[in-house]
Amino acid sequence: MSLPKRIIKETERLVSDPVPGINAVPHEENLRYFDVTVDGPSQSPYEGGVFKLELFLPEEYPMVAPKVRFLTKIYHPNIDKLGRICLDVLKTNWSPALQIRTILLSVQALLGAPNPDDPLANDVAQRWKEDERAAIATAKEWTQTYAKPEPEAET
Amino acid sequence: MSDASDDYDDDYGPGSDDGFGYESYEGSDYGDDGNDGFDDVKPESMKLKPYEVAYEVLSVGDIQRQQDKLIEQVASILGLSNQNAMSLLLFFKWNNDRLLEQYTEDPEGVLKKAGISIDDNEEFLYELKPVPGFFCDICCEDRKGLLTFALECGHRYCADCYRQYTTQKIVDEGESRNLTCAADCPVVMNDKSIQKIVEPAVYERYKTLLHRTFVLDNEHLIWCPAPNCEYAVKCDDVSAKDLTSVVPTVTCKCNHKFCFGCGLPDHQPSICALVSKWIKKCEDDSETANWISAHTKECPKCRATIEKNGGCNHMTCRKCKYEFCWICIGNWSEHGTSWYNCSRYDEKSGVDARDSQAKSRASLERYLHYYNRYANHEQSAKLDKDIFVRTEKKMTQLQSTSGMSWIEVQYLAQASAALQECRQTLKWTYAFAFYLERNNDTHIFEDNQQDLELAVENLSSLFGKPIQELAEIKVQVMDRTAYCNRRRENLLSDTAKGLAEGRWKYQVQIK
Ligand SMILES: [Zn+2]
Ligand SMILES: [Zn+2]
Ligand SMILES: [Zn+2]
Ligand SMILES: [Zn+2]
Ligand SMILES: [Zn+2]
Ligand SMILES: [Zn+2]
Helix, strand or coil: CCCCHHHHHHHHHHHHCCCCCEEEEECCCCCCEEEEEEECCCCCCCCCCEEEEEEECCCCCCCCCCEEEECCCCCECCECCCCEECCHHHCCCCCCCCCHHHHHHHHHHHHHCCCCCCCCCHHHHHHHHHCHHHHHHHHHHHHHHHCCCCCCCCC | CCCCCCCCCCCCCCCCCCCCCCCCCCHHHCCCCCCCCCCCCCCCHHHCCCCCCCCEEECHHHHHHHHHHHHHHHHHHHCCCHHHHHHHHHHCCCCHHHHHHHHHHCHHHHHHHCCCCCCCCCCCCCCCEECCCCCCCCCCCCCCCCEEECCCCCCCEEHHHHHHHHHHHHHHCCCCCCCECCCCCCCECCHHHHHHHCCHHHHHHHHHHHHHHHHHCCCCEEECCCCCCCCEEECCCCCHHHHHCCCCEEECCCCCEEECCCCCECCCCCCHHHHHHHHHHHHHCHHHHHHHCCCEEECCCCCCEEECCCCCCEEECCCCCCEEECCCCCEHHHHHHCCCCCCCCCHHHHHHHCCCCCHHHHHHHHHHHHHHHHHHHHHHHHHHHHHHHHHHHHHHHHHHHHCCCCHHHHHHHHHHHHHHHHHHHHHHHHHHHHHECCCHHHHHHHHHHHHHHHHHHHHHHHHCCCHHHHHHHHHHHHHHHHHHHHHHHHHHHHHHHHHHCCCCCECCCCC
């Protein structure tokens, strides 16, 4: 039940050397479970939003990828209603040499570059392809509605 | 048969290499019959019947040899090591035509895409060794003397992590074709590196997975669908597009007879597309089907309940001795004297007779007509078999008293096999006929069907005789067996020719 060295090291580094715009804090009672926030990248429809995610390191980690899911509602062609993410590094392209931080960076990059040709949320992807401008407007709207940063400044 | 999968993969077998690998036929098929304990399934491939296809049954060892041969062939054509040729073949899903085509156009690009380091260094040793000052990025271990492992790309991790990674890919994810470096890096793990890092049992698993992909990726190969059977069947002349003009039926070395096209049990003479339509239809109509396949009927004369206790359709009521046909409940004498007219569904008169009936009712009746006969032969085949098993048992018991030897009763085994095979064919003739347009060719088909059906019922009726009488009718049984087989051959030959020349017209669309 003791935590593998690898997870301890990764956690330490996430705290001591955090990635800008990304915050990951392990639960006290379960050190494999992380509360994550990701800032919407600038120049994207998600700019100004702060998105909450959960990240879980399965028993087999790092041989298998972490489980990551959006908790904040988001309008994005590669993220479905349940917050599941279609991202190759979380699936077939996972390598044990990748880390929590690299995964979260990939998630953030996905917000900056939606890919409607490899959709998870079909209806969103459809709209994205047919009327990109309207889709982006919806994504912005949702960001305003659901991903507003909490007024109390986090320390 | 399990080949020793040791390190010396290159086989030094004499005559295994004559320049370009030619056809991948097994050398063992020629001349040296019987030394491997297998009987040759198709010794006379030169004179196939119209409804037969050429094929070959492959053991796991054969598959391995075919794989090796293909690898060597590609290696020698491209001037690569066997290792790299194998990695390329895996990348191209064993499709060497596509591989050769693309490689000739852009060798470096193809190697790169396949994750093969450009310099073909066969001597790369994949050593497990300690490295001074090493830190494993996967487990964060940096013990002194920690064994490490890396592919050509130099992404080095501790041996335990690499082993865990590779084992996870092979055992948990079933990966065999697309194993790459543990780092986020496209360099492939070839056969040699995998063998070096994983446990022998995992390596065996890897080999099995490779055999699986080799068969699955090749449209001319199929695994025998019989449970626990490990043979595959190779059929070079049949592709998916041919399945409307041929019913490629094969028999595995385990004796299972099945369709190469769809993997279902022998369904000659019906083509695969109609078989799947028919099965779907029967599932949809299963309730009616259940009603139909009831095992008991009433005597049409005295209403006594009659149970069918053999495959024969010639029924005699125990109570009133009325003789009738199980299928149509008609008087048997009409069948016997004039003609066995129970297999033909006279559509015209059916429609005329009941012109007030709703169309759906008519189509249901039409379906039931065919289904009834289809299901009847299925059930009769089982009953015939039961009778044979019982007879066989009694025979053994009586052997001493009757003076009959085991050899002498083999004609019964042959008769039983013929009945099974013919009923299987008859069964599917009804599914086939159900979809045929009503025209002259169809009438000829149904005539053949009737001939076979009559032959089968005649043989089946002998089968139910008491055991004491069996010896006396031996010649008769043998004659009728031969006749059944001939009728079956006739029907299958004619149907197969019709398929080849596009003679059959269907009531449904066939893609
Ligand atoms: Zn390690
Ligand atoms: Zn690498
Ligand atoms: Zn088999
Ligand atoms: Zn078939
Ligand atoms: Zn009766
Ligand atoms: Zn009848």
